[in-house]
Amino acid sequence: MAVYTDVTPEELEAFLSTYEIGRLRAFKGIAEGVENSNxxxxxxAGSFILTLYEKRVNPADLPFFIGLMEHLASRGIDCPQPVRNRAGVALGTLAGRPALIATFxxxxxxxxxxxxxxxxxxxxxAGLHKAGGDFSAFSRVNALSVPGWRPLYETAGERADTVAPGxxxxxxxxxxxxxxxxPAGLPAGIIHADLFPDNVFFIDGRLTGLIDFYFACNDLLAYDIAICLNAWCFEPDGAYNQTKGRALIAAYQAERPLSEAEIAALPVLARGAALRxxxxxxxxxxxxPPGALVRPHDPLEYLRKLRFHRSVESPRDYGLATEHAA
Amino acid sequence: MAVYTDVTPEELEAFLSTYEIGRLRAFKGIAEGVENSNxxxxxxAGSFILTLYEKRVNPADLPFFIGLMEHLASRGIDCPQPVRNRAGVALGTLAGRPALIATFxxxxxxxxxxxxxxxxxxxxxAGLHKAGGDFSAFSRVNALSVPGWRPLYETAGERADTVAPGxxxxxxxxxxxxxxxxPAGLPAGIIHADLFPDNVFFIDGRLTGLIDFYFACNDLLAYDIAICLNAWCFEPDGAYNQTKGRALIAAYQAERPLSEAEIAALPVLARGAALRxxxxxxxxxxxxPPGALVRPHDPLEYLRKLRFHRSVESPRDYGLATEHAA
Known part of the structure; x- marks a missing residue:
């Protein structure tokens, strides 16, 4: 659930007057994204999304996120395109928060x-990875890769066993x-790092775009595939669906073939993504907090996925076509 | 904050296929209304609002609410217009809830x-009251008029004094x-009963419409004015703004002149609205609930308003033009 910061129509009108998108016709808080107010x-001029960046987003990262969205849009990737104000600046301030208007x-x-x-x-x-290849204006370390996991483990501490014994x-x-x-030395670049089904839009089965770049960072490209295998290719009963994995990987490889080292690393990357x-x-x-209205995602879903990855014997188990298997 | 019921895009697509408003292009939970999911x-075909009726709305009241919106729209009142499906029915079922699509x-x-x-x-x-005059297909008692207040008083009980001494x-x-x-015997008809600024839309200072008819009922028309005086004509510091009250009442009377009895009753009706x-x-x-994310409205705002109404000596104190005063 989103919408944390209250914006009055009056302050929004003043903010909009610095843009060239016409007068305000309607304005509603929407339940999208959990980190920011949208x-x-x-x-x-049409429909737009206004995002106010809340406390979980580091303001120092905003030039990376906004620059990346502009870069990807300029490379033909379907994603929200930041709208610049009359002064040519995309990032503004509204209701005391960093604020961005992007296309709907x-x-x-x-x-x-x-x-x-x-x-x-x-x-x-694959298109995203290729388009990100020449984005060098800013970079961002993945705070939720291996070095970020041990502090989370320590934060959970002994309370982890209250969620599942052992x-x-x-x-x-x-x-x-x-x-x-x-793995070290695999091809790296811009990854989305959170490309769950929530963040991918379709119309009539056609993919229309990707949203929510607020975990994007520089990391191993194949790690992004591993995240997607976790997020897209398991059934509600916990079973891995090899048909879906094969479809995902084959379509990716048609655009950007994986190296043998990337393929060999897939089981470890998938374990890492599940652990993250x-x-x-x-x-x-x-x-x-007790009584909170928002129920967090079930961590045990990812424990079940992790167990699957630990049982994997070969990258072929993910649905890799034989000719690509290491 | 709204959005309680989860709707999958798949079940929404199936639901929409029973309407003639084309294929789905986008779908977002919005933070509007506190009683229902919107x-x-x-x-x-354009933009629409989908409402799923949650537990606080009595399903037996839905034909009244929907019939009223259709009636008002047919009389030229700017309000959400229920969209009927191919079978000619406005009220449907989605995700196990009564559901309505209305114009945006x-x-x-x-x-x-x-x-x-x-x-x-x-x-x-005044336009709403006149347009409601010939709505007779359904009626609805105001559950939050005088007979409804004593049970609320008893529910609060002695805990009332924890909010303010005495x-x-x-x-x-x-x-x-x-x-x-x-008062008894005053002109009665359809009232909105919750016409707070949240429920009235403007563009560039022009009123574009009224929303949220889920407290509408049959009651004294002047009581609706009393509710609006409470909701629109007090300043943040608690002072009643007679200029605003005068503007509201004079504009109302230009469309529907108040009787002497209605004018005389205004102070009592305003006290009642504040108490409600x-x-x-x-x-x-x-x-x-402890830890809830939603902070309820401050009851003491209405205690201050009630104190003002108790101090009123004449209907003129609300800003009635002298020639109309009783």
Missing amino acids: YLLQTE LMGTSVRRPTAANCAALGTAL LRTLIANELAFLEARW FLLTRLVDWLNV | YLLQTE LMGTSVRRPTAANCAALGTAL LRTLIANELAFLEARW FLLTRLVDWLNV
Whole structure:
């Protein structure tokens, strides 16, 4: 649930007067994104999304996020395009918060992705990685890669075992494994790092765009695939769907073929991605204020996914076509 | 904050296929209304609001609400117009809830109404009362008029004094006064009963429409004016703004002149309206779950308004032009 900062129509009108998108016609808080306040704007020029950046976003990262969206849009990637004001500046201030107006992206997210959705995602993900290849104006370290996991583990501490017996030890062992075995030297660049079905829009089965770049960073490109395999290719009963994984990876490879080293690393990257979401969900789960209206995501969903990845014997288990397998 | 019921894009697509408003283009939960879940829909035919009726709305009242909106729209009142499906039915079922699609009303609410806004409101309120005059398909008793207040007082009980010392006694005295002196025989009809600034849209100072008819009922027309005087004509410091009151009442009377009996009753009706919002806010205030993210409205705002109305010596104090005063 979003919308944290209250914006009066009067201050919004004043803010909009610094842009060239016409007068305000309608303005509603929307339930999109969990980190920031988002509003739908309708102006004489059309529909836009207004984002006010809340405390969980580091203001120092905003030039990276906004520069990246502008860069990707200029490379033909369908994503929200920052709107610059009359002074040529995209990032403004409204209601005491950093504020951005971006174009409104049509489409809706799918709740139960099909193999065709996964293929469309694979194509879009490779396109994103290629388009990000020459984005060098800013960079951003992935705060939620391997070095960021141990502090989360320590924050959860012994309370991890209140969520599932033995969870603390399981995470400790997994952390030690991943810290020792995390691949180095794989192709790196801009990754989305949070490309869940919520953040991908479709109309009539056609992928119309990607949103929510607020975890984007510089990291291993194949790690983004591993995140997507976790987020898109498991069934509600916990089973990995190899057909969906194959569709995703094959469509990706048609745009950007994976190296043998990337393919070989896929099982470890998938374990890492599962641990990353297990850890952040676990910490959120343990820190819900009593009586809160927002129920956090279930961390155990990612424990089940992690267990699957630990059982994987070969990258082929993810659905890689044989000719690509290491 | 709204959006309680989760709707998947898949079930929404199936629901929309029973309407003639084209394919779905976008779909966002919006933070509007506190009683129901509201979503913005964009389809090939334009923008719409989808409402899912939650537990606080009695399903038996829905034919009244929907019939009223259709009636008012047919009489030229700017309000959300229910959209009927191919079978000619407006009320459907989605995600296990009664569901309505209505047209999207452009405009934004004002946070600090001006006298000009109050005049526009007065004109629209009189127009609403006149347009409702021949709505007889359904009727609805005002559950939050005098007979509904004593149960709220009893629900608050002694805890009222935890909000303000002496509040319980003050309410008891006020209740006794209003139960004895509530006017009978005044002109009655359809009233909105909750026409706060949130529920009135403007574009560039022009009133574009009224929303949220879910407290509408059959009651004294002048009581609706009393509610609006409370909701629109007090300053943030608690002072009554006679200029705004005069603008509201004069504009109303230009469309529907008040009878002498209605004018004479205005101070009592205004006390009643203040007590009604004091009581519902008090009960909400006392029943907030610990840690809830939603902070209820301050009941003491209406205690201050009630004190003003108790000090009023004549209807003229609300800003009635002399020639209309009783």
